[in-house]
Amino acid sequence: GAGVSQSPRYKVAKRGQDVALRCDPISGHVSLFWYQQALGQGPEFLTYFQNEAQLDKSGLPSDRFFAERPEGSVSTLKIQRTQQEDSAVYLCASSLGSGVVIEQYFGPGTRLTVT
Amino acid sequence: AQSVTQLDSHVSVSEGTPVLLRCNYSSSYSPSLFWYVQHPNKGLQLLLKYTSAATLVKGINGFEAEFKKSETSFHLTKPSAHMSDAAEYFCVVSWGGSYIPTFGRGTSLIVHP
Numbered sequence: 001g002a003g004v005s006q007s008p009r010y011k012v013a014k015r016g017q018d019v020a021l022r023c024d025p026i027s028g029h030v031s032l033f034w035y036q037q038a039l040g041q042g043p044e045f046l047t048y049f050q051n052e053a054q055l056d057k058s059g060l061p062s063d064r065f066f067a068e069r070p071e072g073s074v075s076t077l078k079i080q081r082t083q084q085e086d087s088a089v090y091l092c093a094s095s096l097g098s099g100v101v102i103e104q105y106f107g108p109g110t111r112l113t114v115t
Numbered sequence: 116a117q118s119v120t121q122l123d124s125h126v127s128v129s130e131g132t133p134v135l136l137r138c139n140y141s142s143s144y145s146p147s148l149f150w151y152v153q154h155p156n157k158g159l160q161l162l163l164k165y166t167s168a169a170t171l172v173k174g175i176n177g178f179e180a181e182f183k184k185s186e187t188s189f190h191l192t193k194p195s196a197h198m199s200d201a202a203e204y205f206c207v208v209s210w211g212g213s214y215i216p217t218f219g220r221g222t223s224l225i226v227h228p
Binding site: 003004031035040041042043044045048056058059091093098103104105106107108109 | 119149151156157158159160161164205214215216217218219220221
């Protein structure tokens, strides 16, 4: 069966460009998470969706970051006016349930490099 | 703020010898504890989880971890390392039923032949 997929796998953007990162969760999974993983660090929470509702966006580092999941399946993380500090791996994860943390299934990530 | 500390950034073992990856967390208030593994160019995969059942948790690929509340620790062990165990390992904790997990910085396991 298909796991979580993310595209593109690699993205190089010039400083100031807008980027859009896509996540296809496992079909039927209610919860979807976005994380940012800087080099040599563990993933850090960005935002959480339960179906189409964005229940928590407390981890988004600035108002340049925006995420959506309009139909409760595919999600897009958009970064406007990219800066060098945005360079990181962006991970998407989905889980079958909601609420209390249960097993999350992670995608391979999108490596964003801002030059 | 709650925190997760992985005490070693790198652990190097020989194939066939025991593995110990250490994890401590900042508060004992109703933690849910997980270990994930990340192989290069692959997504993180759940190894095992503790959610208030037995304190000794068995996971996939021969790994296990013991929840010690008094020590606020959740160390990961394996009796005999295999070359395929070489990867990055993350200790993950959430508190009080929160859906937001906190990741440790990761421990890179190196296995020598």
